[in-house]
Amino acid sequence: MTTTLDTPAVVAARPRASWAAVFALARFEARRLLLRMPVLVAFAVYLAWIVWRTRDSFGGFPALQDADRATQGGPLLVGLAVLLSANHAVLRSGRYGTDRHFAVLVLQPWRRTVAHLLSVVPVTLLATVCVAGQFTWEALKPGAVGHGSPAELLVGPLSVLLLGAFGVLLARLLAAPLAAPLLIVFLLLFSVFTSGFGGQGWSRWLMPVVGEGSSHTLPSDLLGRPAAWHALYLAGLALSAALLAVLLSGGARLRTVQAGVAGAVALTLVGAVGQSRDVPQETSEARTRVSVAPEKVQHCDERDGTTYCAFPEWTPRTGDWAEVVDGVRSLAGPGAQDRPLVVRQRVDARYGLDSDPLLAPSARPGEVTVGTAWGGNRIPEFATAVAGVLVTGKEEAVSGICDGRMVTVMWLALADLPDPMAGLRSVRLDDSDTGSAIVVSQTEPLRMSAAHTELVRELLQRPRNETAAQVRSNWAELTAPDVTTDRVAQMLGLDVPEPDEEEDECL
Amino acid sequence: MTPTVSASGLSLHYGGTRALDDVSLRLSGGVTGLLGPNGAGKTTLLRVLATAVPADRGAFTVLGHDPGTSRGRQEVRRHLGYLPQTPGFHPDFTAFEFVDYVAILKELTDRTARHREVRRVLDEVGLADVRGKRIKKLSGGMRQRVALAAALVGDPEFVVLDEPTVGLDPEQRMRFRELVAQAGEGRTVLLSTHQTEDVAMLCNRVVVLADGTVRFDGTPGELTAQAAGRVWSSEERDPGAKAGWRTGAGTFRNVGDPPAGAELLEPTLEDGYLLTLDGAGAEVTA
Numbered sequence: 146m147t148t149t150l151d152t153p154a155v156v157a158a159r160p161r162a163s164w165a166a167v168f169a170l171a172r173f174e175a176r177r178l179l180l181r182m183p184v185l186v187a188f189a190v191y192l193a194w195i196v197w198r199t200r201d202s203f204g205g206f207p208a209l210q211d212a213d214r215a216t217q218g219g220p221l222l223v224g225l226a227v228l229l230s231a232n233h234a235v236l237r238s239g240r241y242g243t244d245r246h247f248a249v250l251v252l253q254p255w256r257r258t259v260a261h262l263l264s265v266v267p268v269t270l271l272a273t274v275c276v277a278g279q280f281t282w283e284a285l286k287p288g289a290v291g292h293g294s295p296a297e298l299l300v301g302p303l304s305v306l307l308l309g310a311f312g313v314l315l316a317r318l319l320a321a322p323l324a325a326p327l328l329i330v331f332l333l334l335f336s337v338f339t340s341g342f343g344g345q346g347w348s349r350w351l352m353p354v355v356g357e358g359s360s361h362t363l364p365s366d367l368l369g370r371p372a373a374w375h376a377l378y379l380a381g382l383a384l385s386a387a388l389l390a391v392l393l394s395g396g397a398r399l400r401t402v403q404a405g406v407a408g409a410v411a412l413t414l415v416g417a418v419g420q421s422r423d424v425p426q427e428t429s430e431a432r433t434r435v436s437v438a439p440e441k442v443q444h445c446d447e448r449d450g451t452t453y454c455a456f457p458e459w460t461p462r463t464g465d466w467a468e469v470v471d472g473v474r475s476l477a478g479p480g481a482q483d484r485p486l487v488v489r490q491r492v493d494a495r496y497g498l499d500s501d502p503l504l505a506p507s508a509r510p511g512e513v514t515v516g517t518a519w520g521g522n523r524i525p526e527f528a529t530a531v532a533g534v535l536v537t538g539k540e541e542a543v544s545g546i547c548d549g550r551m552v553t554v555m556w557l558a559l560a561d562l563p564d565p566m567a568g569l570r571s572v573r574l575d576d577s578d579t580g581s582a583i584v585v586s587q588t589e590p591l592r593m594s595a596a597h598t599e600l601v602r603e604l605l606q607r608p609r610n611e612t613a614a615q616v617r618s619n620w621a622e623l624t625a626p627d628v629t630t631d632r633v634a635q636m637l638g639l640d641v642p643e644p645d646e647e648e649d650e651c652l
Numbered sequence: 653m654t655p656t657v658s659a660s661g662l663s664l665h666y667g668g669t670r671a672l673d674d675v676s677l678r679l680s681g682g683v684t685g686l687l688g689p690n691g692a693g694k695t696t697l698l699r700v701l702a703t704a705v706p707a708d709r710g711a712f713t714v715l716g717h718d719p720g721t722s723r724g725r726q727e728v729r730r731h732l733g734y735l736p737q738t739p740g741f742h743p744d745f746t747a748f749e750f751v752d753y754v755a756i757l758k759e760l761t762d763r764t765a766r767h768r769e770v771r772r773v774l775d776e777v778g779l780a781d782v783r784g785k786r787i788k789k790l791s792g793g794m795r796q797r798v799a800l801a802a803a804l805v806g807d808p809e810f811v812v813l814d815e816p817t818v819g820l821d822p823e824q825r826m827r828f829r830e831l832v833a834q835a836g837e838g839r840t841v842l843l844s845t846h847q848t849e850d851v852a853m854l855c856n857r858v859v860v861l862a863d864g865t866v867r868f869d870g871t872p873g874e875l876t877a878q879a880a881g882r883v884w885s886s887e888e889r890d891p892g893a894k895a896g897w898r899t900g901a902g903t904f905r906n907v908g909d910p911p912a913g914a915e916l917l918e919p920t921l922e923d924g925y926l927l928t929l930d931g932a933g934a935e936v937t938a
Contacts, residue, residue: 165761173756242740249702250757251729
């Protein structure tokens with residue numbers, strides 16, 4: 146049966162609203178994504194982690210060039226939740242049989258894919274706010290020094306974006322609900338596997354977050370981490386995954402998408418090549434200069450007979466150092482109180498963040514080494530170094546003390562601290578306050594015998610001023626080389642400790 | 653009257669199976685019923701007209717737009733409301749969210765206007781009270797109404813409904829008929845159904861499809877008139893009848909060529925439909 150066609154009644158087309166619909170759909174999906182249980186749980190855990198970690202991080206004295214990197218791990222959890230949830234959202238139509246219906250609706254599948262990709266953006270922005278919050282918290286701490294890197298701060302949010310884009314891409318490649326959970330398990334196993342090999346070389350930069358094996362703090366311009374290249378690499382990778390997903394959903398005919406994929410892959414390669422290059426020559430030279438001749442790049446400031454030389458980023462911290470130096474000096478005997486001291490900040494940066502944070506003691510008379518980290522155990526460690534130089538005159542002589550001077554050094558170092566006994570435990574490697582132990586130092590470690598420990602403990606429990614008077618009046622003999630521990634005990638009015646033949650004199 | 657849909661010579665084969673064969677029709681305002689037995693090609697025709705699958709041959713326009721081109725197809729979809737035979741739902745969505753989602757896919761982008769429209773269609777299908785309820789908590793009839801709301805959202809000029817009353821109980825079916833009748837006011841509705849009562853009650857026009865071809869195209873009255881003088885009553889089943897069944901009164905109602913002197917009965921739409929299918933090779937159900 147056929148019928149002659151009449152002249153068609155052309156109805157005026159509505160204004161083109163496809164992109165507005167894409168954004169409307171993106172808003173719809175973003176709201177659902179933010180309310181998905183895995184994302185909510187991930188954000189709750191992430192926020193709890195931020196609070197728990199940042200409250201006491203870096204001993205309250207963060208170097209912001211380390212604090213920026215510390216923001217990168219947490220967003221990965223959110224990223225994995227977003228991968229799972231975005232994948233679930235894309236597969237929703239297929240799972241519930243609405244795809245055949247939706248196929249005849251106006252918004253084309255590739256535009257829906259774009260909307261799913263855009264729905265990841267608000268979650269990414271939320272992660273960015275969390276990263277910014279965590280970093281700002283660190284930066285607002287009174288003891289904060291240094292400079293953070295915007296590129297390092299971008300790594301966390303970019304990881305969320307990347308994992309979200311992978312979730313969408315995966316759904317367009319494999320319409321299997323189990324694919325995303327399996328991918329997450331694979332990623333976790335892969336990261337464990339690769340970290341087991343030490344994660345050295347250019348290949349470690351292929352992972353979203355690249356941590357460092359050491360907690361060594363360097364001046365920000367000497368880190369040598371290709372953070373900007375890595376951010377570019379992550380952005381390129383996320384864009385590649387996103388555009389590939391669009392391509393697979395019917396956008397292949399669009400030249401802009403094809404060109405976009407090519408551009409994104411090129412961007413990824415540029416980032417990958419850039420991040421795999423060696424540390425620039427000028428950075429290496431600067432690292433050597435800072436390590437070998439720090440005085441050439443330092444700013445020095447004199448206060449009350451002590452000269453404080455710090456790298457430019459650490460000059461605000463000299464006040465904290467001076468507080469410790471003044472406290473130790475105030476307890477020392479005549480001569481030592483006025484002895485000129487130089488507190489010099491030193492760092493071994495020759496191998497970048499892989500360098501040994503332990504420094505050789507200074508051979509210069511009256512020079513005390515202070516590191517780049519501060520807060521927590523670093524304070525009693527520094528006080529010990531100051532006391533050691535006041536007693537021996539030279540830092541390199543301090544680690545060799547195995548006589549009665551050790552009692553004077555440790556009492557001087559600890560007596561002015563708010564909690565001297567806690568300070569004693571914290572400078573000792575085994576956190577003990579009895580027996581012999583190694584005393585941790587920024588340079589060479591010191592050694593305390595059981596007798597030293599017993600005497601120091603007793604002194605710390607006595608009124609400080611009383612002991613201080615005894616120390617001052619016996620200063621010359623207390624600080625004389627080879628003074629015995631028994632003699633020190635006698636001079637300070639303490640019982641001579643029982644000899645312990647089984648125990649090593651100084652561990 | 654200018655037709656909303658004009659189709660000419662539509663043919664479609666699935667492998668060796670002829671699903672549509674030279675189908676031509678014109679649809680204008682009101683509700684058109686598409687009747688036919690299982691496998692007649694009803695769903696295939698609806699899917700072609702809804703731009704879900706392209707025809708092998710032939711052409712059609714919807715409101716003057718040719719879905720043969722990408723741009724034309726998009727325009728057709730802008731004016732289309734489609735309720736598939738087995739509509740899927742996102743069970744975790746509320747009724748409002750699901751219809752809102754469909755509205756977005758129909759490019760209703762102004763949030764306030766869209767939400768007003770979603771509320772309107774949900775009110776129209778009687779789901780105002782449960783619009784915030786998750787679809788998984790709704791009954792089958794309510795879900796079917798959600799699907800109808802999704803088809804009607806955006807006030808499309810051309811609505812395609814594929815067996816919307818299947819699986820509904822009599823009360824729900826009656827309610828649904830009211831909704832479809834309402835939907836047919838001011839727009840063109842193509843309703844595929846097995847139920848001749850649906851057509852009798854709702855449609856101002858009926859198309860009978862069998863073996864992929866149009867067997868009848870006219871008003872329900874004209875389809876009924878096909879059986880005038882060809883329905884009769886007898887005490888026993890008449891072996892010469894095309895179809896016959898015992899009625900509640902205990903007598904047999906026969907359809908076909910009556911014997912001389914037979915007691916003729918007033919024909920119904922179903923009688924006309926059965927006679928239209930006669931010889932089509934399709935299953936005549938009675």
